[in-house]
Amino acid sequence: MNSLQTCSSPTLRTNGRTLLLLLACVVLAGILSLSLGPVSLSPGEVLSALAGRGDEASLPIVLHFRLPRTCGCLLAGMALAVSGAIIQSVLANPLAAPNIIGVNAGAGLSVALCCALAPAAVAWVPVAAFGGALAGVLLVLAIARSTGASRLTLVLAGVAVSSVFSAGIDAVVTFFPDSLNGYSDFRIGGLSNLTMARLAPAAWLILAALLAALTLAPELDVLALGEDTARSLGLPATRYRLLLLALAAALAGAAVSFAGLLGFVGLIVPHMMRRLLGEEGRPLLAGCALGGAALLTFCDTLARILFSPYELSVGIVLSLGGGPFFLWLLLRQRGGRLV
Amino acid sequence: MIELKELRAGYPGRTVLEGVTLSFLPGQVLALVGPNGSGKSTLLRTALGLLPRQGGEILVDGEALETLTPRQLARRAAYLAQSRPVPNITAGRMVLHGRFPYLSYPRRYRPEDYQAAQQAMKLADALELAGRPMPQLSGGQRQKVYLAMALAQDTQTVLLDEPTTYLDVSHQLEVMAAAQTLAQQGKAVVAVLHDLCLAMRWAHRLAVLDGGRLQAVGSPEELYSHGVLNRTFSVTLRRVETQAGWRYYYQ
Numbered sequence: 001m002n003s004l005q006t007c008s009s010p011t012l013r014t015n016g017r018t019l020l021l022l023l024a025c026v027v028l029a030g031i032l033s034l035s036l037g038p039v040s041l042s043p044g045e046v047l048s049a050l051a052g053r054g055d056e057a058s059l060p061i062v063l064h065f066r067l068p069r070t071c072g073c074l075l076a077g078m079a080l081a082v083s084g085a086i087i088q089s090v091l092a093n094p095l096a097a098p099n100i101i102g103v104n105a106g107a108g109l110s111v112a113l114c115c116a117l118a119p120a121a122v123a124w125v126p127v128a129a130f131g132g133a134l135a136g137v138l139l140v141l142a143i144a145r146s147t148g149a150s151r152l153t154l155v156l157a158g159v160a161v162s163s164v165f166s167a168g169i170d171a172v173v174t175f176f177p178d179s180l181n182g183y184s185d186f187r188i189g190g191l192s193n194l195t196m197a198r199l200a201p202a203a204w205l206i207l208a209a210l211l212a213a214l215t216l217a218p219e220l221d222v223l224a225l226g227e228d229t230a231r232s233l234g235l236p237a238t239r240y241r242l243l244l245l246a247l248a249a250a251l252a253g254a255a256v257s258f259a260g261l262l263g264f265v266g267l268i269v270p271h272m273m274r275r276l277l278g279e280e281g282r283p284l285l286a287g288c289a290l291g292g293a294a295l296l297t298f299c300d301t302l303a304r305i306l307f308s309p310y311e312l313s314v315g316i317v318l319s320l321g322g323g324p325f326f327l328w329l330l331l332r333q334r335g336g337r338l339v
Numbered sequence: 340m341i342e343l344k345e346l347r348a349g350y351p352g353r354t355v356l357e358g359v360t361l362s363f364l365p366g367q368v369l370a371l372v373g374p375n376g377s378g379k380s381t382l383l384r385t386a387l388g389l390l391p392r393q394g395g396e397i398l399v400d401g402e403a404l405e406t407l408t409p410r411q412l413a414r415r416a417a418y419l420a421q422s423r424p425v426p427n428i429t430a431g432r433m434v435l436h437g438r439f440p441y442l443s444y445p446r447r448y449r450p451e452d453y454q455a456a457q458q459a460m461k462l463a464d465a466l467e468l469a470g471r472p473m474p475q476l477s478g479g480q481r482q483k484v485y486l487a488m489a490l491a492q493d494t495q496t497v498l499l500d501e502p503t504t505y506l507d508v509s510h511q512l513e514v515m516a517a518a519q520t521l522a523q524q525g526k527a528v529v530a531v532l533h534d535l536c537l538a539m540r541w542a543h544r545l546a547v548l549d550g551g552r553l554q555a556v557g558s559p560e561e562l563y564s565h566g567v568l569n570r571t572f573s574v575t576l577r578r579v580e581t582q583a584g585w586r587y588y589y590q
Contacts, residue, residue, distance in 0.1 A: 092424065218446040221426075222439055228389050228420040233492070234413030234440040278472070279427040 015283040018276050022290035026074065029297035033070040034062060036301050038309045068194045071203070073297040073314070076191070076259040077269075079206045081292025082213055082285055083251040084266030085273070087137070089224050089281075090244050091144070093154055097267035098133070098252035101158030104263070105165035106136025107249075107256035108186070112172040116179035126202040126257040133253035136161060137245045189262030189315030191300055202254040209250040210289060217281030220244060224279065262315055264322035265292050271326070340365055340400060340527055341386050341416065341496055347394035348378075348385035349551075354393060355381045359553045361546055363496055363527040368518045370538035371531045373548035374572065379531040380421055382548065383498045387418050400495070413440035417492035419499040423485050430476065430484040431469035434460055437491030459490035462517050478505035486514065490521070497521055499530040503537065515541035535568065535576070539587040547571055559587070 034046045041049075041058050048054040049062035084097045091101075098104045110132025114125050143157040169187075172179060213220075219240045222230045230237040252266065273287040296314065299321065303312040341363040349355035356378045363369055363386075371379045384390045386397060388404050397404040399415055407415070417437070426433070437459065438452040460466040465483040468476060476484065482505050489497060499518070503511040515537060518528045522543065532538040538545055539559040547554040547567055555567040562568055563585075568576050574589040 215445065218439070218442070221428075222436060224424065224426050225436065226420060226422050226424050228384065228418070228422065231389055231409065232387055232413060232416075232418035232420065233436065234408075234410040236409055274427060278429075280432060 015277050015280075015287075019283065019286055019290065022287060022294065025294040026290050026297070029294045029301070030070055030074065033073060033297045033301045034066045037061075037066065037304050064195075068196045068199055069191050069300065070297060071196070072191045072194045072199055072258055073300045074293040075199070075203055075206050076255040076262060077265055077292035077294070077296030078210060078289040079251040079255040079292075080262060080265040080296075081269035081273075081288040082210060083248040083255075085270035085285055085288045086213060086220065086244050086248040086251075087266070088270055089220050089279075090241050090248070091141075091154060092224065092226075094271070095152075095155045095267075096158065097263075097270075098248070099261065099263040099266055100155060100162070101140045102136035102161035102165055103133045103249055103252045104136075104256050104261050104266075105162040105169070106139075107133040107253040108261050109165045109168040109172070110135075110253070111186075111257055112169045112176075112179055116172050116176035119179070122198060123201045126205050126254045129202075129253035129257035130205065130250045131253070132165075133249035133256065134246055136165060137249045141241075141245065186260035187315075188313040189260040189318070190313035191259050192311065194258060199258055202257050205250055205254040209247045209254070213244070213247050213251070214282060214285055216240070216244060216247070217285055220281040220285075221279075260315065262296070262318065264318045264326070265296055268322050268326050269295060342398040343382075343386060343395065344398070345395040346382075346385065346392060346397065348381055348390055348392045350390070354551070356385065356548075356551045359395070359548075361553060361556060363498075363529050364544075365495065365527045366522055366525050367543040368515075368522045368528045368530065368541060370542035370545045371529060371548060372533075372535060372538050372545055372568075373554075377548040378551045379548055380500050383418065383500050383529065383531060387416055387498065388412065389418075410440050413492065413494075415494050416496040416498060417489040417494040419485055419489045419497075419502055421500045421504075423481065425473045425481060427472060427474055429469065430465060430471055430473060430480075430487075431456070431460075433473055433484050434465070434469075434487045434491050437488040440492060455493050456487070456491045459487040459493075460484075462490055462520065463487035464513055464517070479507060479510050482506055483510070483514075486517070490517075494526070496527045497529070499528070501531050501533065503532065503534065511537060535572065535574075535589060536587050539563070539576075539578075539585075560585070563587070 031043055035041050035043060039061055045054060045058045046062055049058045054062065080098060087096045087098060088094055107129040110128040111125055114128035139161050140158045144154045219235060222233055222235050223237060223240060227237050269288050269292045273284055273291050277283045277287045299317045300314040303314045303317045306312060343359055343361045346359040347354060347357050359382060371382060373379050381390060385392050399407060434456045435448055435452060438448060438455060441452065460469060463483045463486040465487045468480055468484060473481060486502060502514050506514060518530060519541060521528050544556060544558055545562055546556045549571045554571055555562060555565060563576060563578060576587060576589045578585045578587045
């Protein structure tokens, strides 16, 4: 083993330990999510119910209410955090995130249109969300490229695109009031009333996009070195930039299709993981998947138990906790100069 | 070897280079010099196909540039870009990126990749930085790591856009010595340099660009006699003979 391999090993070991710790957090968050709520269940009761041997009270609670919701939280958290990490790396912009540059809002508008115009086509909702998210990300990318935009201009363009899409969602809901069940939940982000049937198409899309993103992580690393360097290393930069942004759109779109317009996960989790794991693609994306899943699931459990039997939308808890946390992160990092 | 024939290049609606014919010869360090905006970086970027050319011909080892895939080209010519982002990874991992053109899926590094990266870091005097995160390095140290990444590509042609920027004098000399070592190994090395004295001391040949046109190509002695550098830079170039050969300075 030469000295380069030797000095890479401690980093790999530290990253491995961090990822194992994050996996433990995901398991813990999952168990808490299945156990806690208006009716508290012991881990033993949860396990029995999952094995189909629970009593009459716990069985439907776990299988019909909490399991779809927990799976939804894990998947949406994974998808949004990984989507944010990809978008930030590809656009070389630490302020970019699916909810900031119009990706979530684009997906939201498509979901609203799909539910209004074809209410029976439930399976197509994630595909429509992907289309809307992709339109959002490509629009912002086109604005950035045509104007040679700075990082700040890119974010401002994203905010403008996001506002236009959000106005579109409001217009659709005004004309078709029944199109989005639990409209406020959708706007803030929430995972109540989720069923496995509604979750399944988005889940497959998320898992496939996640696998593709992890496979393309080395390309993401090379793209982060800048266009000229990436191309001089033999990477067709434009093609891979579009491919990776399409994956980010698929992840964010699929999450929005069942969880609504959740903010902050796609922004703060990649920042947290960069500090914990560095910026090398594979550990970073794996860390974002685990960290996002754990954070969203934990916040959703909090949203359920904080004012039980009343329930908050998970988006409220995320914003209340995530906002101050991100401000703290901004102020700590490089004396407040993140960009 | 890269050959440019009657090259015309630039940006949409703006031609920067016109009628440039120039060869990057194996075993030589070629310094590209010229005032700001004379087209030095444009020439390097166009030679690698990073900018589309507007006319003329580019041959890489006798083959037309457009017939090579990006991967094939990356195995023949390495490039140190002017813009150098600083990702939060270790210097060692950064240099390993130079092996990207040789990796197939799932893009795992092989022992020979580690070997090549280590040799490149040794040549660029960056080996002791291998385990340190890039953001913690000084500007000069980062420069060395970027140079090592380009060398890890193990190509016959190495194009360096301002490789001595951010470096103190001793490190500038180290970079130029590394460039000469590469030339001694038979590689064609091309460097955009702003320091005329450094270029005159270390390069085998200089190409002088001004206003997008190639004004002259030749050895330092030839260009000194020609007087083209005095006209191009509006300076008076002088030289003194030392035991190690001619040393140049300007007034």
